[in-house]
Amino acid sequence: MDVVKEAEEVEEQRNLGEEEEEEKVEEDVDKSFEELGLDSRLIRALSKKGIEKPTLIQQSSIPYILEGKDIVARAKTGSGKTLAYLLPLLQKLFSVDSGSKKKLAPSAFILVPSRELCQQVYSEVSSLIELCRVQLKAVQLTSSMTASDMRNALAGLPEILVSTPACIPKCFAAGVLEPTAVSESLEILVLDEADLLLSYGYEDNLRSVTSIIPRRCQCLLMSATTSSDVEKLKKLILHNPIVLTLTEDNDKEEPVPSNVQQFWISCSAQDKLLHILALLKLEVVQKKILIFINTIDMGFKLKLFLEKFGIKSAILNGELPQNSRLHILEQFNAGLFDYLIATDDNSQTKKEKEEPKGEENNKSKKRRKPKLDAEFSVVRGIDFKKVHTVINFDMPQSVTGYIHRIGRTGRAYSSGSSVSLVSPDEMEGFEDIKSFLANDKNKDSDIITPFPLLTENAVESLRYRAEDVAKSVTKISVRESRAQDLRNEIINSEKLKAHFEANPRDLDLLRHDKPLSKTAPAPHLKDIPEYLVDLKTQEASKAVKLAGAAMGNSRRSGGGAGRNNKNKKRSRKGGDPLKTFNPNGSKRGHGGGVGQKKDSSDGSTKQKKQKTV
Numbered sequence: 001m002d003v004v005k006e007a008e009e010v011e012e013q014r015n016l017g018e019e020e021e022e023e024k025v026e027e028d029v030d031k032s033f034e035e036l037g038l039d040s041r042l043i044r045a046l047s048k049k050g051i052e053k054p055t056l057i058q059q060s061s062i063p064y065i066l067e068g069k070d071i072v073a074r075a076k077t078g079s080g081k082t083l084a085y086l087l088p089l090l091q092k093l094f095s096v097d098s099g100s101k102k103k104l105a106p107s108a109f110i111l112v113p114s115r116e117l118c119q120q121v122y123s124e125v126s127s128l129i130e131l132c133r134v135q136l137k138a139v140q141l142t143s144s145m146t147a148s149d150m151r152n153a154l155a156g157l158p159e160i161l162v163s164t165p166a167c168i169p170k171c172f173a174a175g176v177l178e179p180t181a182v183s184e185s186l187e188i189l190v191l192d193e194a195d196l197l198l199s200y201g202y203e204d205n206l207r208s209v210t211s212i213i214p215r216r217c218q219c220l221l222m223s224a225t226t227s228s229d230v231e232k233l234k235k236l237i238l239h240n241p242i243v244l245t246l247t248e249d250n251d252k253e254e255p256v257p258s259n260v261q262q263f264w265i266s267c268s269a270q271d272k273l274l275h276i277l278a279l280l281k282l283e284v285v286q287k288k289i290l291i292f293i294n295t296i297d298m299g300f301k302l303k304l305f306l307e308k309f310g311i312k313s314a315i316l317n318g319e320l321p322q323n324s325r326l327h328i329l330e331q332f333n334a335g336l337f338d339y340l341i342a343t344d345d346n347s348q349t350k351k352e353k354e355e356p357k358g359e360e361n362n363k364s365k366k367r368r369k370p371k372l373d374a375e376f377s378v379v380r381g382i383d384f385k386k387v388h389t390v391i392n393f394d395m396p397q398s399v400t401g402y403i404h405r406i407g408r409t410g411r412a413y414s415s416g417s418s419v420s421l422v423s424p425d426e427m428e429g430f431e432d433i434k435s436f437l438a439n440d441k442n443k444d445s446d447i448i449t450p451f452p453l454l455t456e457n458a459v460e461s462l463r464y465r466a467e468d469v470a471k472s473v474t475k476i477s478v479r480e481s482r483a484q485d486l487r488n489e490i491i492n493s494e495k496l497k498a499h500f501e502a503n504p505r506d507l508d509l510l511r512h513d514k515p516l517s518k519t520a521p522a523p524h525l526k527d528i529p530e531y532l533v534d535l536k537t538q539e540a541s542k543a544v545k546l547a548g549a550a551m552g553n554s555r556r557s558g559g560g561a562g563r564n565n566k567n568k569k570r571s572r573k574g575g576d577p578l579k580t581f582n583p584n585g586s587k588r589g590h591g592g593g594v595g596q597k598k599d600s601s602d603g604s605t606k607q608k609k610q611k612t613v
């Protein structure tokens with residue numbers, strides 16, 4: 001409580017004499033990393049990663065951060081916000097004279113809402129440090145670490161600390177970090193995915209951090225959406241910030257990148273299995289595919305169901321041990337399997353309890369149910385590599401949830417698509433999403449259009465098999481598989497821990513897409529006979545495959561983890577059958593439909609920057 005009060009006083013002081021001045025500036029920028037004033041070591045490191053040209057958010061924010069300004073940067077999912085703050089942050093730390101004073105705490109804190117994101121940002125910053133060959137050290141802390149693990153991690157006096165907000169008070173309480181040392185040392189504070197930090201129940205944690213932030217500390221707030229939470233954080237932490245809002249195509253902000261084509265299919269809840277089978281088995285959607293479901297049980301049901309048809313998938317949820325989750329993500333990113341079934345963070349927990357997800361709440365929880373990691377999140381900020389299609393098997397429970405899910409595809413300059421299976425019960429929420437996404441320009445033409453590549457005949461041809469197999473996936477088999485998977489992953493996790501310690505770079509140890517069912521898929525289910533598939537669907541499927549091949553989207557293409565993104569993306573133009581295929585026979589999509597979407601990979605999409613000072 002004292003901490004909260006203290007923070008409020010600090011907040012008042014911060015806001016004293018600060019006038020909110022708003023000015024919208026439109027500017028076309030097209031600068032290189034050199035022109036932004038980036039250090040040549042960083043430019044070389046980026047080049048080794050295959051990154052040659054800054055994205056717009058990078059172009060606009062890097063110079064301000066280098067100048068020492070506080071910023072609020074709001075840009076779509078996948079627009080490159082991580083490097084937008086990491087590059088200038090590292091450059092600033094390059095020039096800090098490490099010998100001048102002995103630091104007792106890190107110079108930079110990067111706070112993120114989930115462990116997965118923590119790992120991702122930590123990997124990115126570590127690889128940049130390594131490639132730049134500079135004497136900087138980054139560590140990550142997660143709240144599952146013991147006090148002695150945390151002490152060990154901080155022992156080498158790292159300059160950069162990446163963690164979730166809950167870790168910092170834990171470090172203070174355990175005497176691992178001294179608040180006064182933080183006050184003296186902290187130069188830069190980054191709140192990544194700021195729009196989510198408060199909703200994750202981190203408010204008190206953040207307040208206790210902000211209460212000790214020195215006035216001179218530069219604060220950066222990165223977010224994908226605007227929300228009252230971002231405003232709250234802005235007031236709490238920043239001083240006279242530069243607010244950068246990037247929008248595409250003028251006029252209204254579109255939260256979903258325009259290079260993601262959004263589709264939907266109307267079907268009953270029972271028919272969802274049938275429809276997803278048709279999408280995957282008839283190959284009318286491109287791989288890799290991320291499938292979102294709202295409950296862990298449904299995830300297992302879907303996995304078992306698909307297995308019977310010879311479709312191998314892996315499962316990711318908050319119940320799995322952290323090492324396994326990270327490994328699953330790494331394998332998926334490396335292209336070892338094509339289908340990942342994920343529960344996002346709060347959908348499952350919302351069903352089970354109506355509580356915030358901060359760590360405090362976790363402690364008081366005494367339940368026999370499998371423990372869900374409160375800091376687990378798949379949808380928020382995770383940089384999935386080369387996911388071409390996101391399927392909402394279940395619809396998300398909020399508009400923001402939808403935006404973040406869809407944002408797992410179409411990242412940086414790449415293109416992607418999403419297909420939402422909408423049952424009558426979900427229609428109201430779906431309408432909310434549609435009206436939120438509609439802007440003045442396309443009020444009358446839906447942004448989310450009916451999926452064009454699946455005919456009713458094609459779906460119906462699979463009905464008998466799908467219903468038959470669905471019946472065989474009973475509640476008991478789902479429960480057993482879930483328990484078995486958890487046991488396997490706990491064992492995996494231990495092996496992984498030991499293995500990662502010995503071979504931190506080796507990813508190819510354990511597979512997560514192993515079949516759960518004891519029986520192999522029947523041959524007649526594995527291969528759908530051609531006579532069952534109508535001509536249109538066959539054509540659509542061929543076109544999707546050809547487009548995938550043209551994009552270099554083969555089974556193993558994910559191996560570069562984004563390294564060759566740029567070149568491949570360039571060749572995508574015009575290759576997407578979702579843009580050209582029309583089941584009614586005409587060559588172009590109809591108004592507002594699929595044919596109208598632009599692929600920004602060729603750089604033709606004009607973007608507009610608004611700067612509010």
Ligand SMILES: Nc1ncnc2c1ncn2[C@@H]1O[C@H](COP(=O)(O)OP(=O)(O)OP(=O)(O)O)[C@@H](O)[C@H]1O
Nearest residue numbers: 053054055077078079080081082224381383412562
């Ligand atoms: N200048 C660039 N050129 C090409 N690729 C880039 C560039 N900057 C970043 N990327 C790549 O784009 C992908 C998305 O970047 P990042 O994760 O930072 O997006 P984001 O804006 O933080 O998205 P989200 O809001 O979902 O977290 C990453 O794979 C990253 O390596």
